[in-house]
Amino acid sequence: MTRIINISLAVFCFTMSVSLSGEAQTEVKKQLVPTVTIPAPPGSKGFGMPQPGKSGTIPAPRMIRVSASVTEQRQNKTILFDSISMSDPYILADDATKTYYLTGSGGCIYKSTDLKNWAGPYGAYDTRGTWMEGINFVAAAEIHKVNGKYYYAASFGDRKELVDVVPRRYNVYRHQTMILESDKAEGPFKLKNPDPNYDYLPHHLDIIDGTIYTEKGQAYMVFVNEWMQTFDGTMEYVKLSPDLSKTISEPVMLFRASESPCPLEMVGNGEMTYGLKLPGWVTDGPELFRTKTGKLGMLWASWGAKRYLECVAYSQSGTIDGPWIQEEKPFIGDNTGHGMLFRTFEGKLLLSIHHAEGEGPRKPQLWEVDDSGDKLVLGKRYIQ
Amino acid sequence: MKKIIRLSFVAVCIVTWALTCNPKQTIAQNQIQVKKQLVPGEQAPPANPGQRNFGGPIPSVGAGMNKPRPPRPEPKIRTVPLDSISMSDPYIYPDEKKHIYYLTGTGGRLYKSIDLKMWNGPYLIIDLAGTWMDGLFVAAAEIHHIGNKFYYAGTWSDHGTLIENVPRRYNVPLNQTQLLVADSPEGPFKPLVADHDFCLGPEDWDIIDGTLYEENDTTYMVFVHEWTQIIDGTMAYMPLSKDLTHRTAEPTTIFRASEAAWSKEMNTIGEATFGLKMPGWVTDGPQMFRTKTGKLGMLWSSWGEHRYAEGIAYSTSGSIKGPWVQEKEAFKGDNSGHGMLFTTFEGKLLYIVHHVEGDGPRKPQLYEFDDSGDKLLLGSRYNP
Numbered sequence: 001m002t003r004i005i006n007i008s009l010a011v012f013c014f015t016m017s018v019s020l021s022g023e024a025q026t027e028v029k030k031q032l033v034p035t036v037t038i039p040a041p042p043g044s045k046g047f048g049m050p051q052p053g054k055s056g057t058i059p060a061p062r063m064i065r066v067s068a069s070v071t072e073q074r075q076n077k078t079i080l081f082d083s084i085s086m087s088d089p090y091i092l093a094d095d096a097t098k099t100y101y102l103t104g105s106g107g108c109i110y111k112s113t114d115l116k117n118w119a120g121p122y123g124a125y126d127t128r129g130t131w132m133e134g135i136n137f138v139a140a141a142e143i144h145k146v147n148g149k150y151y152y153a154a155s156f157g158d159r160k161e162l163v164d165v166v167p168r169r170y171n172v173y174r175h176q177t178m179i180l181e182s183d184k185a186e187g188p189f190k191l192k193n194p195d196p197n198y199d200y201l202p203h204h205l206d207i208i209d210g211t212i213y214t215e216k217g218q219a220y221m222v223f224v225n226e227w228m229q230t231f232d233g234t235m236e237y238v239k240l241s242p243d244l245s246k247t248i249s250e251p252v253m254l255f256r257a258s259e260s261p262c263p264l265e266m267v268g269n270g271e272m273t274y275g276l277k278l279p280g281w282v283t284d285g286p287e288l289f290r291t292k293t294g295k296l297g298m299l300w301a302s303w304g305a306k307r308y309l310e311c312v313a314y315s316q317s318g319t320i321d322g323p324w325i326q327e328e329k330p331f332i333g334d335n336t337g338h339g340m341l342f343r344t345f346e347g348k349l350l351l352s353i354h355h356a357e358g359e360g361p362r363k364p365q366l367w368e369v370d371d372s373g374d375k376l377v378l379g380k381r382y383i384q
Numbered sequence: 385m386k387k388i389i390r391l392s393f394v395a396v397c398i399v400t401w402a403l404t405c406n407p408k409q410t411i412a413q414n415q416i417q418v419k420k421q422l423v424p425g426e427q428a429p430p431a432n433p434g435q436r437n438f439g440g441p442i443p444s445v446g447a448g449m450n451k452p453r454p455p456r457p458e459p460k461i462r463t464v465p466l467d468s469i470s471m472s473d474p475y476i477y478p479d480e481k482k483h484i485y486y487l488t489g490t491g492g493r494l495y496k497s498i499d500l501k502m503w504n505g506p507y508l509i510i511d512l513a514g515t516w517m518d519g520l521f522v523a524a525a526e527i528h529h530i531g532n533k534f535y536y537a538g539t540w541s542d543h544g545t546l547i548e549n550v551p552r553r554y555n556v557p558l559n560q561t562q563l564l565v566a567d568s569p570e571g572p573f574k575p576l577v578a579d580h581d582f583c584l585g586p587e588d589w590d591i592i593d594g595t596l597y598e599e600n601d602t603t604y605m606v607f608v609h610e611w612t613q614i615i616d617g618t619m620a621y622m623p624l625s626k627d628l629t630h631r632t633a634e635p636t637t638i639f640r641a642s643e644a645a646w647s648k649e650m651n652t653i654g655e656a657t658f659g660l661k662m663p664g665w666v667t668d669g670p671q672m673f674r675t676k677t678g679k680l681g682m683l684w685s686s687w688g689e690h691r692y693a694e695g696i697a698y699s700t701s702g703s704i705k706g707p708w709v710q711e712k713e714a715f716k717g718d719n720s721g722h723g724m725l726f727t728t729f730e731g732k733l734l735y736i737v738h739h740v741e742g743d744g745p746r747k748p749q750l751y752e753f754d755d756s757g758d759k760l761l762l763g764s765r766y767n768p
Contacts, residue, residue, distance in 0.1 A: 036707075038640075038643060041645075167618065167637035167640075168618070168637055168639060168640050168643070169616070169640065230615075231614075231615035231616055231664070232553070232615055232663055232664075234551070234552075253551040253552055255552065256552050256553070258651065258663040259429060259552070265649050265651075265652055265663070267642065268648075268649055268652055277642070277643075279616055279642040279649070279665065280615070280616075281663065
């Protein structure tokens with residue numbers, strides 16, 4: 001009898017002390033208090049907003065945003081490619097429907113059969129009943145076809161939930177790249193994971209621009225952990241389950257923004273971010289590709305000498321694990337970036353990428369790209 | 385039977401308390417856990433051959449490891465002029481009672497002088513037997529007189545204990561500013577807390593250059609959270625218990641290095657660190673002061689246009705809580721820094737700072753300072 005009491009007591013006491021660290025973590029979450037932020041120096045260029053906002057505040061979106069949810073009412077029309085304003089444009093050439101699907105930041109879908117005339121915008125997803133319901137803006141949407149299913153990867157930010165505080169720098173709100181599934185390229189895309197509150201990556205991380213890449217039958221999400229949280233932005237991957245509904249590995253870091261000579265430090269380069277002085281280096285918009293000679297490369301974007309730019313890295317091993325060697329020069333560097341590759345139904349490899357002229361809106365452009373050698377070579381502007 | 389149960393109950397509680405709640409044991413357990421999980425990882429890219437390299441010699445090809453310093457032969461006690469002493473981070477404690485100036489700093493040895501001109505030393509004045517610091521190198525030692533005791537604040541580095549792997553950046557060793565105590569400024573200083581594993585700050589923080597500051601009957605440790613771990617280094621404080629044996633609250637961040645315009649990004653100014661191209665902003669060597677008009681300020685150091693530099697921040701509230709406003713320019717920017725103020729027995733305010741001429745060693749220099757107005761003013765070089 002005494003022995004039983006002894007043991008249970010010991011177990012109890014031990015459990016108490018072991019659980020202390022867990023409790024401490026819960027407490028920290030409860031105690032998150034927004035930090036003071038530092039206003040940008042006068043005269044800074046305004047990434048993320050055309051006009052400087054009041055210092056220390058989160059700026060209002062540029063326009064009243066209608067979300068890309070299929071529940072929204074919207075007017076569809078057919079417009080020319082040149083008249084579309086969009087950041088982070090992504091085009092899927094869908095063999096099944098012989099249709100091009102254009103999406104990007106904002107998340108709505110446009111359809112075209114000739115890359116010139118585009119019908120849209122159409123709603124893309126149905127997130128009712130999940131944590132994403134009611135979010136009216138998604139960033140860097142992409143549509144991938146994997147094993148006969150269509151997957152919509154987009155970054156959802158929930159401004160209501162503070163997940164991390166970087167003292168005297170940045171209040172991190174919940175931000176995750178989520179993968180939604182559909183049988184059709186046009187959607188509607190829905191969360192496959194049974195947990196309506198699911199995060200693909202640790203809840204407290206600021207994750208954007210996740211893309212889908214498959215190597216030897218294994219699907220990966222390659223994503224950005226934002227420099228606002230990490231100072232020196234990172235490119236990382238996680239392995240996904242066969243149906244892409246969940247993450248099945250820990251994140252693996254591939255490189256940091258500062259490892260490439262192309263990105264410049266933001267404050268030193270005179271760039272403000274949301275009106276704030278946020279020093280650091282940006283990683284954005286990964287896109288993996290293989291050249292015709294079998295070399296594995298990655299396009300990714302950052303900020304440098306002429307503002308937004310596109311970097312290239314190559315994997316020495318030819319696998320996602322790298323090591324990743326950064327090219328010395330930008331792929332494009334004149335306030336153009338976040339480019340994504342696709343092949344036309346005629347077999348031509350094109351890059352869809354946004355460019356901003358002055359403070360003007362970001363507009364998608366198409367460029368020809370040559371992948372016949374060991375390195376991707378930028379061709380001429382492609383005019384439809 | 386009942387009595388036996390009760391007795392054993394008490395005994396079990398005591399035993400389990402001793403096993404699980406004893407701080408020493410708990411810390412040891414935590415450390416074992418931490419050690420198990422932490423593996424050194426790839427660090428920031430190696431410095432270019434011949435690149436300027438803080439904290440180490442000019443790197444050769446393939447460099448990139450932060451090695452602990454080899455033990456040095458025991459120096460002979462001599463009496464020498466100030467300009468023949470090589471020392472980083474010099475600090476002078478003027479002892480009014482004995483009418484002796486005590487000089488210490490990185491390396492932690494003690495020199496004595498009655499006229500600031502001729503110095504007798506170096507004396508070994510610390511006894512760290514039975515602690516994790518025993519035999520390790522000490523940086524930025526200071527001597528403070530609080531109550532009827534003398535306290536020695538120094539930073540010890542244990543390169544054999546990893547506290548964090550910051551991926552693709554830095555394997556962070558255990559670094560803590562700790563307090564030793566003695567009845568005399570000449571020591572021998574012994575650990576204030578005898579516990580072998582004791583750390584004054586959070587164990588997973590890379591803490592250096594802690595100094596002591598009193599405000600409204602509370603003694604604070606003001607310290608640096610190293611940029612090597614957090615990229616944009618911070619200045620922080622934690623209140624200490626009356627007997628200075630432990631912190632009574634978790635640290636508060638006062639400012640970041642990048643908030644001062646004079647503090648430059650290390651890779652941008654071409655400054656490698658321990659042989660690595662580690663990007664970021666440095667905070668170093670805080671010292672609090674009050675001007676004759678009652679303004680509260682802080683001297684601190686970083687790297688700027690001309691290598692090492694020192695600047696000032698002022699607290700607009702007059703309290704340690706700030707807000708802290710940075711002076712635009714460094715007051716000293718010629719590869720000098722980590723300077724500390726003291727008052728001579730004649731009442732003159734002086735500043736001792738290390739300076740590097742070319743690739744030469746760091747040597748202490750004395751300057752006059754004027755604290756009669758709202759702002760501290762650097763005067764001319766002082767030659768005792």
